[in-house]
Amino acid sequence: MPAMIATFRALAEPNRLHIVELLRQGPRPVGHLVRRLRLRQPQVSKHLRVLSAAGLVDVRVDAQRRIYALRPAPLQQLELWLEKYRRLWEGNFQRLDALLDNLKSSEQKSRKKKHLRRAIGSDHP
Amino acid sequence: MPAMIATFRALAEPNRLHIVELLRQGPRPVGHLVRRLRLRQPQVSKHLRVLSAAGLVDVRVDAQRRIYALRPAPLQQLELWLEKYRRLWEGNFQRLDALLDNLKSSEQKSRKKKHLRRAIGSDHP
DNA sequence: TACGAATATTCTTGTCAAGGAATATTCGCT
DNA sequence: AGCGAATATTCCTTGACAAGAATATTCGTA
Known part of the structure; x- marks a missing residue:
């Protein structure tokens, strides 16, 4: 690498x-x-x-x-390396993040945010 | 770009x-x-x-x-950019160069090299 | 409200890389 | 042999940038 x-x-x-x-x-x-x-x-x-x-x-x-x-x-190596990232835009992986973000905007924040924090941005995933 | x-x-x-x-x-x-x-x-x-x-x-x-x-x-952009280069290793384009190089090794050099020069490495292609 | 956790910003210093100018090298040709 | 063409190399200067250290900011919470 x-x-x-x-x-x-x-x-x-x-x-x-x-x-x-x-x-x-x-x-x-x-x-x-x-x-x-x-x-x-x-x-x-x-x-x-x-x-x-x-x-x-x-x-x-x-x-x-x-x-x-x-x-x-x-x-060629570069292309090989890139392939590992293709799922970022092919699958709807990772956009999950944006989705949750949008949801968050239309709710009260405190309790929900803690849930999101554990679910996505966790420090120990 | x-x-x-x-x-x-x-x-x-x-x-x-x-x-x-x-x-x-x-x-x-x-x-x-x-x-x-x-x-x-x-x-x-x-x-x-x-x-x-x-x-x-x-x-x-x-x-x-x-x-x-x-x-x-x-x-994604990077992948797009790379695609323009894919023919370098997919087709046998460009390896033509190496092929001619190998041929050159098994011949006398003077006349043949001039031909190659005009054919491949030309300054005004 | 004061505190601690999480993260960002500023300032400084050393390194490295790109451009400029000059010079060196290599080759064909006459 | 000598010259000119094509390319590489060296030396120098300058600017960018990454790491270090210290400090600032923001937020939740007791």
């Missing part, structure tokens, strides 16, 4: 996310990215290094050029 | 990711998180603030306690 952190950190930088989006269309040499982004060549190289360290990107050497390509693995 | 950045930034911090994982099991008061994480209460509150600002989390007030709950929206 520290792999997940590396992925998030890499993608949290706007320019890097942009690079990833550009590479979605296929492998590209550095110069191509430099022209698309509002960045100078050294920064692009640096960002590519970070992406590479995070395993998000792969280099292929072609003479003086380096062709960078997306590596699917980290994104 | 700056929303995506906010999500990534929020999740890029290990403790915050941990909080999110904990909240996956349902809404929880701050104290519960404090006990689970290796963090002091103020830091947890701060991290919750960041998560809240990123829209990843929601508060419900219950007397002195604040019950935090995951908000599905940003994660």
Whole structure:
């Protein structure tokens, strides 16, 4: 799961996310990215290094050029991780919370709130 | 798409990711998180603030306690974003690149490489 | 009303990461 | 051999941010 952190950190930088989006269309040499982004060549190289360290990107050497390509693995991992959360919006799980909240608004508060507290927000569930 | 950045930034911090994982099991008061994480209460509150600002989390007030709950929206967005990349590992797209790379290893380089350059890594695709 | 529980906020400090500028490296070509 | 193109690396400065410590706020309750 520290792999997940590396992925998030890499993608949290706007320019890097942009690079990833550009590479979605296929492998590209550095110069191509430099022209698309509002960045100078050294920064692009640096960002590519970070992406590479995070395993998000792969280099292929072609003479003086380096062709960078997306590596699917980290994104697959990300999708895998996300799946654990899908029930949050697929099932009506968790919205139970909002429902109870609404109910609470149309009642006197003291006794009922204690019930809710034990039922949902309990500290020792 | 700056929303995506906010999500990534929020999740890029290990403790915050941990909080999110904990909240996956349902809404929880701050104290519960404090006990689970290796963090002091103020830091947890701060991290919750960041998560809240990123829209990843929601508060419900219950007397002195604040019950935090995951908000599905940003994660849904994330999944949506990821879908654009799914073809990277579903189709055999992009692995074309690795294939050509392997071929290259078992041939003389000069003429062939020029062809590859134009075909794949071109600067003006 | 005073107190304690639960949580938030402020201030400070150290660390790390991103951009800028300059330079180094590598390769093809003539 | 030397030059220019393409890319990487280094050094520096600055800003953001996380942790620590201390304090403030809010609420229920005796």
